[in-house]
Amino acid sequence: MNKKTLVIGASLKPTRYSHLAIQSLVSKEMEVVAFGLRKGEVSGVEIDTTLIPYKNIDTVTLYLNPTRQKEYYDYIITLNPKRVIFNPGTENPEFYELLKERDIFYETACTLVLLSTNQY
Numbered sequence: 001m002n003k004k005t006l007v008i009g010a011s012l013k014p015t016r017y018s019h020l021a022i023q024s025l026v027s028k029e030m031e032v033v034a035f036g037l038r039k040g041e042v043s044g045v046e047i048d049t050t051l052i053p054y055k056n057i058d059t060v061t062l063y064l065n066p067t068r069q070k071e072y073y074d075y076i077i078t079l080n081p082k083r084v085i086f087n088p089g090t091e092n093p094e095f096y097e098l099l100k101e102r103d104i105f106y107e108t109a110c111t112l113v114l115l116s117t118n119q120y
Contacts, residue, residue, distance in 0.1 A: 002031050003120065004056055006079070008072060009063030010036035010047045017087065018063035021111045028115055033057075051075050061085040061111045066092040077102055085111055 005025055011018045018034075019042055025032045026043040033054055036047040051072075060081045062069065069092055076084065077098065083105040086092060091108050099106045114120040 002029070003058035003082075004031040004033070004054075005059045005061060006054060006057050006081070007032065007034040007036075007061050007063065008076070009068075010034035010042065010045075011063070012036070012038055012040040012042065012047065016063070017112065021061060021063070021087075021115075024112055024115045028120070030120075054079060057081045059083050059085060061087060062090045063087055064090060066090065066095070069095055073098055077104070080104070083107065085109055085114070087111055 007018055007022055009018050010022060013019060022032055022034060022042040022045050026045060032045045034045050034047045037049065039049050040047050057079045058081060060076050062084065073095060081104060084099055086106060086108045087110055096106055
């Protein structure tokens with residue numbers, strides 16, 4: 001089952017978890033799109049630097065701290081994903097409430113762990 005995933009906070013730095021998540025998603029043959037501050041490519045996935053109104057996003061996985069997330073609340077909600085994953089360090093009760101009000105599922109989890117344990 002292909003769960004089209006948007007990685008927000010994508011990094012070109014190989015040691016960053018967002019970078020590793022893109023690589024892992026691609027290796028699991030997931031469709032991946034990415035947004036970050038710098039254009040580039042990770043495992044064949046172009047990192048966009050503008051907010052594109054992607055269609056059919058199943059999962060948004062966040063790699064931004066709660067303060068940085070605020071400017072993306074409306075964007076993420078507009079995408080109407082089935083779920084939002086808050087990776088370690090991105091936990092945000094304020095955003096949880098906004099998602100809950102719109103019936104968007106969220107979870108605090110590690111994308112890399114979910115993928116490696118086949119729970120994604």
